[in-house]
Every structure is written in C-alpha cells, then in structure tokens.
Amino acid sequence: xxxxxxxxxxxxxxxxxxxxxxxxxxxxxxxxxxxxxxxxxxxxxxxxxxxxxxxxxxxxxxxxxxxxxxxxxxxxxxxxxxxxxxxxxxxxxxxxxxxxxxxxxxxxxxxxxxxxxxxxxxxxxxxxxxxxxxxxxxxxxxxxxxxxxxxxxxxxxxxxxxxxxxxxxxxxxxxxxxxxxxxxxxxxxxxxxxxxxxxxxxxxxxxxxxxxxxxxxxxxxxxxxxxxxxxxxxxxxxxxxxxxxxxxxxxxxxxxxxxxxxxxxxxxxxxxxxxxxxxxxxxxxxxxxxxxxxxxxxxxxxxxxxxxxxxxxxxxxxxxxxxxxxxxxxxxxxxxxxxxxxxxxxxxxxxxxxxxxxxxxxxxxxxxxxxxxxxxxxxxxxxxxxxxxxxxxxxxxxxxxxxxxxxxxxxxxxxxxxxxxxxxxxxxxxxxxxxxxxx
Numbered sequence: 001x002x003x004x005x006x007x008x009x010x011x012x013x014x015x016x017x018x019x020x021x022x023x024x025x026x027x028x029x030x031x032x033x034x035x036x037x038x039x040x041x042x043x044x045x046x047x048x049x050x051x052x053x054x055x056x057x058x059x060x061x062x063x064x065x066x067x068x069x070x071x072x073x074x075x076x077x078x079x080x081x082x083x084x085x086x087x088x089x090x091x092x093x094x095x096x097x098x099x100x101x102x103x104x105x106x107x108x109x110x111x112x113x114x115x116x117x118x119x120x121x122x123x124x125x126x127x128x129x130x131x132x133x134x135x136x137x138x139x140x141x142x143x144x145x146x147x148x149x150x151x152x153x154x155x156x157x158x159x160x161x162x163x164x165x166x167x168x169x170x171x172x173x174x175x176x177x178x179x180x181x182x183x184x185x186x187x188x189x190x191x192x193x194x195x196x197x198x199x200x201x202x203x204x205x206x207x208x209x210x211x212x213x214x215x216x217x218x219x220x221x222x223x224x225x226x227x228x229x230x231x232x233x234x235x236x237x238x239x240x241x242x243x244x245x246x247x248x249x250x251x252x253x254x255x256x257x258x259x260x261x262x263x264x265x266x267x268x269x270x271x272x273x274x275x276x277x278x279x280x281x282x283x284x285x286x287x288x289x290x291x292x293x294x295x296x297x298x299x300x301x302x303x304x305x306x307x308x309x310x311x312x313x314x315x316x317x318x319x320x321x322x323x324x325x326x327x328x329x330x331x332x333x334x335x336x337x338x339x340x341x342x343x344x345x346x347x348x349x350x351x352x353x354x355x356x357x358x359x360x361x362x363x364x365x366x367x368x369x370x371x372x373x374x375x376x377x378x379x380x381x382x383x384x385x386x387x388x389x390x391x392x393x394x395x396x397x398x399x400x401x402x403x404x405x406x407x408x409x410x411x412x413x414x415x416x417x418x419x420x421x422x423x424x425x426x427x428x429x430x431x432x433x434x435x436x437x438x439x
Contacts, residue, residue, distance in 0.1 A: 008049060008144055009069040010343070012103035013076040013095055014061030017117045020094040022308045026289035027084040030055035031258055032134055038083065039138040046075035050142040052135040052149060054110070056127050057172065057288040057307050058117050063107065065144040073097050101340050104148055108336040111156030112328055113165065117311060118172060119325070120165040123199070125156045144343070151339035158335055159328040173203035173256075175310045176284045177211055180252045183282055183303070187213040193238075193246050194218045195255035195263070197225035200286055204254050209233050217246055221257065247272035253283045255291040262293040269296040276301060284310075348404045355400070355424055359393050 015025065030038060035053050042051045048064035055061075062080065066072030077095060081088040098106050106115070111128045113120045132149040135141035141149070160166040177187075184190050192213050194201055197220040208216055216235040220226035226237040238246055240263075247253065247269065257263060264283065269292075273281060278301060285292040285306045297304040367389050371382055 008065045008067055009072070010100055010103045010144060010148060011048075011064045011066055011069055011072045011076065012061060012098045012106060013073060013080065014054075014059060015094045015096065016059035016061075016115070017308060019096055022288060022290065022306050023294070024084075024086075024091075024094055025058070025060065027086065028055070028060040028080060029057075029288050030060065032130070035131070035134045036138045039135055039140045042076075042079055043140050046072065046079055048072055048076070048140075050135075050145045051140045052131050052145050054107075054128060054131040056124065057286065059110070059115075061107075061110075063103065063145055063148070065142065069099055073099070100343075101336075104151070104340055104343065105333060105336050107148060107152040108155040108332040109329065111152040112159035112332050113156065114159070114325065114328060114332065117307075118175065120160075120167075120328075121171050122160065122166055123171060123203075125153065125160075128156070129153060147342065148339060151336055155332045155335035159331045162331055163324045163328045165324045165328040171203055172286055172307060172310065173200055174207050176204060176254050176286055176305075177207035179284060179305060179310065180254070180282060181211055184251065187211045187252070190215065190251040191249055192216040192252045192254070193250040194229075195240070195243075195253065195291065196220055196257040196287075197222065197229045198256065198258070200256040201254075202229060204256065204286075205229055205233060217250070219243065219246060221259075244268045244272055247281065248275045251279070251282065253281065254286065255283070256286040257291050259287070259291060260289055262289075262291055264292045264296060266293055266295040266299070269293075269302060270299055273299055273301040345405050348407075352401050352404060356397060358424055359397060363389050363393050 015028065017025070030053050035055060039051055039053060042048060042053070042062065042064075046064070046066075047068065048066050050065035052063045053060070054063070060080075062076050064072055064076060077092065077097075078088060080095070081091045084091060107128070109115045111125055113122065113124050116124055128149060132141055132146065132153075135145065180190075180192075181187055187208065190213065192208060192215065194204060194208070194216055195218075197218060201218075201220075205216075205218075214235075216230070216233065217238045218226045218230040218235055219238050219240040220229075221240055223237065223239065226240075229235075230237040243263065247264070248271075253264075255264070269281075269283075281302055283292050283296065283302060283304045285304065288307060290306060292304055292306070294304075296302050367386060371385065374382070374385070377385075
C-alpha cells in the first residue's frame with residue numbers, strides 16, 4: 001500500500017539541562033568512540049535509515065531519518081533507556097521528542113547556542129560539527145541528516161555573525177572561574193588544581209590566567225598533555241596518581257575529565273579535608289559523567305558545584321543578552337527554512353516518480369501498438385515518433401511537477417500529492433508494478 005507524506009521523516013529524541021538533572025544526563029553521555037560504536041547499533045536495531053548523536057555536558061539528542069516516524073521514535077526511546085540501563089517508563093518523562101520541521105528548527109537553535117544553559121556560548125557549534133563527523137565515520141549520516149546538520153551549522157554561524165548574541169557569552173569554563181573568584185575574591189594567592197587537559201580545561205586555564213591565578217597545578221591522565229597546558233602559563237604539572245595529596249594543598253579544584261566514573265570519591269576527599277584543618281575546599285565539577293562523587297558535597301568543609309549548579313552564575317549574563325534572542329532566533333528560522341524547502345520537496349518526490357512511471361508505461365504501451373501498425377516506416381521515422389512521444393510526455397508533466405514542488409516547499413504539498421496520485425491512479429500502477437516484481 002502506498003504511504004503518503006515524506007518518504008523519510010526527521011525524528012529527534014533527547015534530554016537536556018532543562019528536562020533532566022546531571023545525575024541522569026551523565027548516564028546518557030556518549031564519548032567519541034562510544035558514539036561511533038553505538039551509532040551503528042542504533043541504526044541496526046531501531047530501523048532508522050540515518051542517525052546522529054549529539055552528546056554534550058548539557059544534552060544528549062538522537063536525530064534520525066526513518067520511513068516510520070512513530071515506530072522510529074519508540075525505538076529510539078528504547079535504545080536510550082537500554083544504554084542508560086534505565087526503565088523506559090522512568091526515563092520517558094525526561095525525554096522530549098520532535099519530528100519534521102520542529103526537529104530541524106530545534107537543531108538550528110542548538111547550534112546557535114540559543115538552547116544552551118549559557119545562551120550564546122560557542123562550544124556547541126563545534127560539538128554539533130563533531131557529532132556529524134562521528135556519524136559520517138560510522139556510516140550513519142546520509143543525505144537527510146548531512147544536509148540538516150550543515151544547515152544548522154550555517155544557522156549557528158549566521159546568528160553569531162549578524163547579532164551580538166555571542167559577544168561576552170559566558171562559557172561553562174568562564175562561569176566556573178567567576179564562581180571561584182566570587183567565593184575567594186582575588187585568585188592570585190589561591191592554590192588551584194586544574195584536573196584535565198582537554199578543550200574545557202584549556203578554556204578554564206585562559207580564564208584563570210585572566211583572573212591573575214598564578215599558583216595553578218595541572219593534573220591529567222596523560223602527563224604530557226598536562227605539562228603542555230601548564231607550560232603555556234608557567235604553571236606546574238603534577239601526577240594524577242597523587243590526587244589526594246593535591247586536594248589537600250588546593251583551595252580550588254576545577255575538574256573536567258572524560259572519566260566514566262568519579263575520580264574524587266568520598267574517602268579521598270574526607271582524608272584531604274581532615275588534613276586541611278577546617279579550610280574550605282571548592283570543587284567545581286564540569287564533567288559529565290561527574291568527576292566528583294555526589295557524596296562529597298555532604299562533607300564538612302567541601303563546597304561542591306556541578307554543571308547544573310552554575311545556573312545562578314549564568315542568569316545575570318543571559319539577562320543582558322535577552323534583547324538579541326529574538327533577532328538570533330529569526331535568523332535561525334530563516335536559515336533552517338532553506339533546508340525545510342528541500343526537505344518538503346522530497347515529500348512529493350515519490351509521487352512525481354510514480355506519475356512519471358505511470359506516464360512512461362502508458363507511452364510505451366501505446367507507442368509499441370502504433371509502431372507495430374507502422375512497421376513499414378524506415379527506422380529513422382520510427383525514432384522520430386519515439387522522440388515525439390517522449391517530448392509530449394515531458395511537456396505535459398513539467399508544469400504539474402513544478403507546481404507540486406512549489407506547493408511542497410510552501411508546506412502544503414501533501415494533500416496535492418494525494419490528489420495527483422488519485423487522479424492519475426499512479427499509486428495503483430505503483431502497487432501493480434511492485435506486485436509483478438515481487439511475483
């Protein structure tokens with residue numbers, strides 16, 4: 001039976017900092033290798049034709065292209081629940097799902113930083129780009145999602161270039177250092193332990209340097225990377241294996257590793273705090289999954305902030321840029337409309353293909369009957385008749401094809417496509433052809 005509407009629908013299932021706490025988000029965090037591996041499984045197990053996973057500290061979103069939207073959404077929800085080792089019914093209230101134009105526009109807003117905890121932050125654009133790259137490496141990004149993500153990245157770039165939305169935008173790293181500065185005042189005479197040496201740690205280091213922090217130690221699983229980051233600011237690198245010792249000697253700890261489990265547990269923190277003789281220890285955990293065991297927050301002398309707790313630091317910065325949000329959002333919608341025009345045009349492509357097959361089948365049958373009666377004609381004349389019949393069919397179908405595509409781009413093509421299929425019985429012809437082939 002012919003299915004009307006899009007031959008492939010865009011679907012999105014995800015959660016973010018507004019729908020789920022960090023304790024849930026960290027169970028759905030996909031690292032690069034994990035993402036590539038799980039993408040292949042996602043496509044093979046859910047019936048999606050294409051898939052991309054966007055996973056950051058603030059969100060995990062699965063984008064898919066499927067010929068069966070409702071079933072595709074159900075399958076993705078099941079996949080996420082299984083990955084998180086969570087009961088589907090417990091995870092479901094924290095998940096949101098979008099399809100078609102809503103899903104596309106959401107991704108555009110994500111890429112522009114409009115859906116971030118820190119509105120206007122720029123890191124998300126690189127994370128969206130990396131998500132597409134991982135999907136291409138896994139072989140799960142086809143024409144629908146590739147064009148969608150490319151359009152979203154254009155939207156993100158335009159929003160930043162044409163509005164001040166990104167000017168002075170506070171990053172997670174900036175918020176962490178501002179929090180430390182607010183708690184301790186000057187950072188010049190404070191001992192800081194920076195754990196991790198990736199992109200987030202690099203941004204933290206820049207902000208620490210701008211705030212005058214001089215007594216900074218850098219620890220990382222890869223000592224060479226720790227040494228490179230520390231050397232750039234004339235700081236010291238220390239071994240991660242002696243983490244308990246450096247906790248004791250630090251006033252501020254900012255951690256952003258990719259470890260799957262906490263690297264600072266309760267016994268380690270408890271021992272360090274005991275040796276600090278009541279001096280407070282600020283631990284800012286920027287990692288998802290978390291680097292600091294949640295139980296550490298209950299220890300006397302420990303002040304623990306995770307990525308969700310930074311919201312209060314961010315609110316004032318967001319308020320200053322509210323006036324630009326509407327302007328940036330309009331740019332995103334305009335840019336994503338270019339993708340949606342292409343996407344909607346694909347809605348009528350199967351109908352146009354069926355209509356042409358129907359017309360060609362009729363042309364060939366009638367041409368064959370006519371040429372049998374005109375068998376006495378020279379081959380050159382027969383070829384002219386064949387060319388004439390093709391030209392007539394093409395000219396007759398040209399205007400309906402153009403109108404169908406125009407209506408599709410305007411978002412009103414589905415009903416017209418249904419009428420065309422009904423008037424020309426092209427769907428019936430399609431079903432008969434499919435039945436003959438399967439037989």
